[in-house]
Amino acid sequence: MGKARYFYIDVLRITAIVFILYNHSLLFDSINFMNPGAEELFLTLAALLSKCGPPIFFMISGALLLGRNETFKQVFTHRILRFIVVIIAVSIIMSVYSGAAISDYPYILFVKVNWYFYAYLAFLLMLPVLRVIAQKTPDRDMRIAFIIIMAFYSFGALIPVFDLYSPITQYLGLFTSSWPSNCWCIIFPLMGYYLANNKVRIRPFAIGSAVCAVIAILLTFYVRSHSMPIQTEEEVIQRLVILPACLVFALAKNYASCSSKVGLAVAEEIAGTCFGIFILERSFCLSEFTKHYIADNLPSSALVPASLVQIAAEFILFAMVVYLLRRIPAIRKYL
DSSP states (O other), X not given: OOHHHHHHHHHHHHHHHHHHHHHTSHHHHGGGTOOSSHHHHHHHHHHHHHTTHHHHHHHHHHHHHTTOOOOHHHHIIIIIHHHHHHHHHHHHHHHHHHTOOGGGHHHIIIIISOHHHHHHHHHHHHHHHHHHHHHHSOHHHHHHHHHHHHHHHHHTTHXXXXXXXXXXXXXXXXXXXXXXXXGHHHHHHHHHHXXXXXXXXXXXXXXXXXXXXXXXXXXXXXXXXXXXXHHHHHHHHHTTOHHHHHHHHHHHHHHOOOOOHHHHHHHXXXXXXXXXXXXXXXXXXXXXXXXXXXXXHSOGGGHHHHHHHHHHHHHHHHHHHHHHHTTSHHHHTTO
């Protein structure tokens, strides 16, 4: 396949990492103490969109990997073992950077590394089975499954607000879960594969995303007005990401194009740094330090521009570091 076919994947990678950097910035956290008004409304919608970062990464992996045919031995040696090396490296960096005692290293390895690493390892372990589901399930049955998933997830946003937890949702692991992101490593790769290999209509996802946005605004305002825990608002937003994430994927697939060889090469290089950006940002927790500095030293009127500068600076800095690291062949295959 030519590189032009993968340009939208590069666009999605870059978009996803920007969403994640926003999600870890003070702008995302600020929705919890904003006064009611237009700014709170805008930041709520931005928070919903930023939560699409990890789902988009899972969708990309599904689009690229679920159509391949590999033995489990090949998956284990070429993918799982490599990713385990990455997790171990990240845990060591975190341990050294935080000054943890050597006796704490196993705890950091198995518990404290960012949730996405554990979830992606789970995806790789399930890869042979997910490939069978993706390749053998008729398109009609797949669409029905996705409709069920979208319904359970989107209207499942009511669950944490009104304490509607029940065995009905508890045991539907393929469609939903007690904590929303617990099954992202299953549903989003399948969605990514389906959307990448079928004609995609924008309108249904746009309408669905608009409905999700309205639900997010109403429920998060309700949560804040009733002084519910921040975790409740987080769960509401996470349960409403499916349709917006699919919309972003569909828009990129249908409209992202580039005829310039230079543009394609630049996009490929930038997209190639995105996983490394995520590793560095989570390993050194620079976002945490920066947003605390902004909150403690700058007036509230400077919050938005300072946070935007923070996101841009982190993206550029980490991208440059990863780009240089990827010049080393032994490191490139892991980043």
